[in-house]
Amino acid sequence: xxxxxxxxxxxxxxxxxxxxxxxxxxxxxxxxxxxxxxxxxxxxxxxxxxxxxxxxxxxxxxxxxxxxxxxxxxxxxxxxxxxxxxxxxxxxxxxxxxxxxxxxxxxxxxxxxxxxxxxxxxxxxxxxxxxxxxxxxxxxxxxxxxxxxxxxxxxxxxxxxxxxxxxxxxxxxxxxxxxxxxxxxxxxxxxxxxxxxxxxxxxxxxxxxxxxxxxxxxxxxxxxxxxxxxxxxxxxxxxxxxxxxxxxxxxxxxxxxxxxxxxxxxxxxxxxxxxxxxxxxxxxxxxxxxxxxxxxxxxxxxxxxxxxxxxxxxxxxxxxxxxxxxxxxxxxxxxxxxxxxxxxxxxxxxxxxxxxxxxxxxxxxxxxxxxxxxxxxxxxxxxxxxxxxxxxxxxxxx
Amino acid sequence: xxxxxxxxxxxxxxxxxxxxxxxxxxxxxxxxxxxxxxxxxxxxxxxxxxxxxxxxxxxxxxxxxxxxxxxxxxxxxxxxxxxxxxxxxxxxxxxxxxxxxxxxxxxxxxxxxxxxxxxxxxxxxxxxxxxxxxxxxxxxxxxxxxxxxxxxxxxxxxxxxxxxxxxxxxxxxxxxxxxxxxxxxxxxxxxxxxxxxxxxxxxxxxxxxxxxxxxxxxxxxxxxxxxxxxxxxxxxxxxxxxxxxxxxxxxxxxxxxxxxxxxxxxxxxxxxxxxxxxxxxxxxxxxxxxxxxxxxxxxxxxxxxxxxxxxxxxxxxxxxxxxxxxxxxxxxxxxxxxxxxxxxxxxxxxxxxxxxxxxxxxxxxxxxxxxxxxxxxxxxxxxxxxxxxxxxxxxxxx
Numbered sequence: 001x002x003x004x005x006x007x008x009x010x011x012x013x014x015x016x017x018x019x020x021x022x023x024x025x026x027x028x029x030x031x032x033x034x035x036x037x038x039x040x041x042x043x044x045x046x047x048x049x050x051x052x053x054x055x056x057x058x059x060x061x062x063x064x065x066x067x068x069x070x071x072x073x074x075x076x077x078x079x080x081x082x083x084x085x086x087x088x089x090x091x092x093x094x095x096x097x098x099x100x101x102x103x104x105x106x107x108x109x110x111x112x113x114x115x116x117x118x119x120x121x122x123x124x125x126x127x128x129x130x131x132x133x134x135x136x137x138x139x140x141x142x143x144x145x146x147x148x149x150x151x152x153x154x155x156x157x158x159x160x161x162x163x164x165x166x167x168x169x170x171x172x173x174x175x176x177x178x179x180x181x182x183x184x185x186x187x188x189x190x191x192x193x194x195x196x197x198x199x200x201x202x203x204x205x206x207x208x209x210x211x212x213x214x215x216x217x218x219x220x221x222x223x224x225x226x227x228x229x230x231x232x233x234x235x236x237x238x239x240x241x242x243x244x245x246x247x248x249x250x251x252x253x254x255x256x257x258x259x260x261x262x263x264x265x266x267x268x269x270x271x272x273x274x275x276x277x278x279x280x281x282x283x284x285x286x287x288x289x290x291x292x293x294x295x296x297x298x299x300x301x302x303x304x305x306x307x308x309x310x311x312x313x314x315x316x317x318x319x320x321x322x323x324x325x326x327x328x329x330x331x332x333x334x335x336x337x338x339x340x341x342x343x344x345x346x347x348x349x350x351x352x353x354x355x356x357x358x359x360x361x362x363x364x365x366x367x368x369x370x371x372x373x374x375x376x377x378x379x380x381x382x383x384x385x386x387x388x389x390x391x392x393x394x395x396x397x398x
Numbered sequence: 399x400x401x402x403x404x405x406x407x408x409x410x411x412x413x414x415x416x417x418x419x420x421x422x423x424x425x426x427x428x429x430x431x432x433x434x435x436x437x438x439x440x441x442x443x444x445x446x447x448x449x450x451x452x453x454x455x456x457x458x459x460x461x462x463x464x465x466x467x468x469x470x471x472x473x474x475x476x477x478x479x480x481x482x483x484x485x486x487x488x489x490x491x492x493x494x495x496x497x498x499x500x501x502x503x504x505x506x507x508x509x510x511x512x513x514x515x516x517x518x519x520x521x522x523x524x525x526x527x528x529x530x531x532x533x534x535x536x537x538x539x540x541x542x543x544x545x546x547x548x549x550x551x552x553x554x555x556x557x558x559x560x561x562x563x564x565x566x567x568x569x570x571x572x573x574x575x576x577x578x579x580x581x582x583x584x585x586x587x588x589x590x591x592x593x594x595x596x597x598x599x600x601x602x603x604x605x606x607x608x609x610x611x612x613x614x615x616x617x618x619x620x621x622x623x624x625x626x627x628x629x630x631x632x633x634x635x636x637x638x639x640x641x642x643x644x645x646x647x648x649x650x651x652x653x654x655x656x657x658x659x660x661x662x663x664x665x666x667x668x669x670x671x672x673x674x675x676x677x678x679x680x681x682x683x684x685x686x687x688x689x690x691x692x693x694x695x696x697x698x699x700x701x702x703x704x705x706x707x708x709x710x711x712x713x714x715x716x717x718x719x720x721x722x723x724x725x726x727x728x729x730x731x732x733x734x735x736x737x738x739x740x741x742x743x744x745x746x747x748x749x750x751x752x753x754x755x756x757x758x759x760x761x762x763x764x765x766x767x768x769x770x771x772x773x774x775x776x777x778x779x780x781x782x783x784x785x786x787x788x789x790x791x792x793x794x795x796x
Binding site for chain 2: 001002004005006007008009011012013014016017018020038040041042043044045049050053054055056059060061062063064065066096097099100103107108109110111112114125128129132134165166196197198226227239240241242243244252254255258259261262264265266267268269270271272273276
């Protein structure tokens with residue numbers, strides 16, 4: 001039999017997805033599984049998006065432009081202009097989800113073997129995209145003890161080598177919920193300018209900031225037009241993850257044109273998704289408020305419920321809809337599997353995302369899990385009760 | 399400014415898409431452009447697909463399974479069972495178009511620097527996917543003189559090195575319209591078995607065969623379960639290119655599981671597209687007959703019209719909806735640009751795909767273009783008239 005490629009063998013199973021078969025088994029045994037492993041909210045998709053889909057007028061679903069439909073690109077440009085960012089529609093490439101925006105960025109910026117610095121814990125799939133692109137993720141470790149604040153500049157400087165090509169952050173952060181301050185962003189600017197690096201800033205959770213000040217987009221940073229790549233998506237803002245519509249935006253025209261060539265190869269982003277995304281961008285403030293308030297309440301409820309469980313530590317996330325949580329267990333992955341395979345409480349259990357998959361430094365995150373507060377408060381309450389009981393019964397409790 | 403990656407700089411502009419800006423300029427000048435450059439038929443999308451989209455029942459467009467929706471995977475399995483292929487739904491991965499199926503196949507089978515043998519001319523984006531995967535396309539040249547038949551086995555053997563990992567063909571062929579015979583497929587089987595290679599067979603045009611015997615799917619080949627990867631798509635069969643729904647199918651479970659890990663990273667294929675694709679697979683025979691007969695008539699009309707133009711040579715394509723055509727010009731790319739920039743006939747012109755972009759051997763295809771017979775016969779007639787007049791006026795005619 002021919003051999004699988006090395007990158008194929010190195011490719012990790014996503015910590016977000018790897019326990020799904022166990023959850024399916026549990027469901028087959030008649031057990032209700034609360035899925036806190038993945039950022040799939042039970043929030044209704046923007047009705048504007050659904051209406052656009054139902055009213056589709058065309059009779060041929062054809063290829064669109066490889067850069068995305070111009071009308072959608074213009075709408076995104078207007079969206080960024082509203083938050084004060086100078087951006088033309090020609091600075092915007094529509095991608096098949098934020099995932100493809102990251103992939104195109106890595107392919108256009110990094111050669112095989114080149115390095116990208118990412119504060120860890122990080123969105124686990126960054127590592128997968130890097131392996132697919134034969135690039136190397138170099139982590140700068142942040143810690144649960146100080147709520148996952150950005151490590152000091154010196155920590156970044158220490159990691160820079162001749163192969164370093166970019167720094168990647170997610171703000172607000174998935175999986176930690178941390179909000180990078182304007183000062184922290186300026187620190188990164190300073191590093192990327194001095195070392196001539198790209199700065200990839202993933203802002204797919206930009207509107208979900210719970211501390212009142214919100215987050216200023218990296219698009220507002222000055223003097224780094226040639227360095228900055230913004231990653232965005234309609235998935236979370238409009239609760240429309242299945243549309244697969246994202247954005248790669250940069251004022252570096254040579255870079256965008258390079259990314260576009262990768263885009264030409266795959267022809268175009270999904271067309272119905274683009275149609276729906278364009279409508280979603282017109283969602284009324286009521287919808288946006290509903291989404292925001294739901295997540296705010298869920299966060300407050302869940303963080304309290306978690307910290308009320310003996311031995312559990314959950315720093316308060318300031319944005320997005322995840323928390324990295326430390327559990328009083330020997331091994332959080334074993335615990336997560338045990339919850340699905342060996343435990344139920346009143347025919348209910350919980351699926352978590354093991355924390356170690358969000359670190360690339362071996363051994364880190366062994367006691368942590370990522371929990372997505374994506375379910376309504378009633379379900380979240382039941383899930384927290386299951387988790388509490390599970391932790392009481394788990395043989396590997398410490 | 400940070401430097402673009404080497405693979406980004408190497409990435410070719412797609413010959414299918416690179417002239418689009420010139421066509422847009424021509425349209426702005428009030429010129430009607432017949433777009434024969436791209437496989438975008440003016441055929442109506444399967445009404446079943448459109449109906450499914452209009453009747454979408456859900457209120458949350460959520461992530462689906464990374465391998466694709468199980469119901470769609472099962473429907474594809476049944477589809478292949480009907481043509482006599484033993485295939486389980488678990489052998490099938492739903493992808494974001496056939497494009498992603500090829501990308502996943504390359505990533506899972508080839509290391510950086512590994513080689514894949516492809517008969518040229520080939521679908522131009524194969525080269526782009528290979529560059530993105532840091533793989534090397536090694537061409538085996540077929541010739542317009544004998545209608546682009548598969549080169550003899552010895553030609554393949556000559557190209558095999560220790561880095562060779564796979565052979566890739568497209569059957570029926572894009573861009574040549576050639577149908578590989580069962581005997582030719584068995585020859586490839588023999589090579590991949592003897593040299594322990596993967597065999598990637600792209601059959602997205604499988605139903606479009608005009609010579610009566612049709613094409614037998616590579617899925618029916620025996621004894622190469624560990625080697626064979628089938629690429630498929632709903633784009634062409636149901637005239638639904640914008641859905642972005644394709645298939646990677648293989649009975650090699652380790653390979654499929656590896657590809658699935660790349661799939662987990664990008665979360666899931668577009669969900670509305672999958673919904674529409676599932677409905678499209680139930681299209682009535684009437685629809686399939688309409689699509690088939692349209693293309694058959696267009697082919698017959700266009701091949702005659704082309705060969706009636708002095709100096710033009712077009713071997714009769716036996717399948718798909720493309721022809722590679724030799725023109726009496728010094729340089730077919732210059733001619734294609736000239737047609738958009740400097741020519742019109744009664745305010746009309748034609749966009750062609752320059753042939754050299756479908757070869758990786760430098761210098762080949764300079765007099766050739768790929769023409770997609772994707773427009774109705776009236777438009778095709780006008781396009782052929784434009785082409786004839788253009789060839790008369792073109793200063794580089796030879």
